[in-house]
Amino acid sequence: MAQAQDGLLATPLADRHRALGARMVEFAGWSMPVQYAGILEEHRAVRTRAGIFDLSHMGELFVEGIDAAAALGYALVSEPAALKVGRAHYSMICFPEGGILDDLIVYRLGEERFMVVANASNSAAVSDALAERLVGFDVVLDDRSLATALVAIQGPSSLGVLAPLTDVPVADLRYYAIAEGRVAGVPALVARTGYTGEDGFEIVVDVASAGTVWDALLDAGRSFGVVPVGLGARDTLRLEAGMPLYGNELGADTTPYEAGLGRVVKLGKDGDFVGRAALEKAEADGPRKKLVGLILRGRGIARHGYGIFAGDRQTGMVTSGTLSPTLNAPIAMAYVAPSDAEPGTIVDVAIRNQRVPAEVVVLPFYRRAG
Helix, strand or coil, rough: EEEEEEECCCCCCCCHHHHCCCCEEECCCCCEEEEEECCCHHHHCCCEEEEEEECCCCCCEEEEEHHHHHHHHCCCCCCHCCCCCCCEEEEECCCCCCCEEEEEEEEEEECCCEEEEHHHHHHHHHHHHHHHCCCCCCCCECCCCCEEEEEECCCCCCCHHHHHHHHHHHHHCCCCCEEEEEECCCCEEEECCCCCCCEEEEEEHHHHHHHHEEHHHHHHHHCCCCCCCCCHHHHHHHCCCCCCCCCCCEEECCCCCCCCCHHCCCCCCCCCCCHHHHHHHHHCCCCCCCEEEEEEEECCCCCCCCCEECCCCEEEEEEEEEEECCCCCCEEEEEHHHHHHHCCEEEEEEECEEEEEEEEECCCCCCCCC
């Protein structure tokens, strides 16, 4: 990775983004494209055709050795030892007190080799935490975040675009599975994962090969109407799909149970893990707050940090909100008191100097057909 002119980190695709007319912004210390043609157009392209994303700001950490599965089982709340080779699962790394340090995807690349993908804003913190927690295990931690690029294609046309470019049998690749092969002639890991609510693939390559893969996907995608997509549409897509974002829905003051993700915590797995006692107590005590979906029934957009009220009582706060391009309605995710979390409950969102009614709904807001 290189330094951008403003001192930010730049992905290996930065020049290509600028050539495509992207508006660049700072995100987690990186210079990243927030949009190209426009958020609405890019969002709809992913829902109806496909979009290509530069995710090279994410963290890629490799854990290898005879104790790799056990070591990650101690460091994380999930059970990596239960993964078969070539499969992946959603996971979290928690603080000893039970709060969320980051949410992750864990891929089992071999019997003794795993890849952990962390959020850009937490990549260094996750790397440091793993280095500390893996002490005493026969493993090697290799943080390749700055040597690795990640390019994603998401949307209903993604399979048709990618299949002719790779020797990986992507049509047979299951959701949350990963395989090694070549894409556009370069070595790559291809995973059927994503953050949009659509079918799609994430392609991990060396930084030197990122441009080759990006160009090939764009060229092959032209006849499908595929477009490059920035962080703006990535956020509206994940929000419609009810997928949490660290720093909004997830953080040190939130447990997996409060985020509706208690299924990720494997209290029944063998051995101790960091945060076990606190999470056992959190499960037994029940959540102090609950993550819900909201659809506003009045005018206005609920934004991060806006208060939510049940009568005169503040019951919670908006974590993410937007005007949904797919539903054509204002939607939000928010934490509220458990007593106000029942679907159908009407609460008020404080928008500027007025209260706007909103209905609590079951997440996600959008689920693709099939």
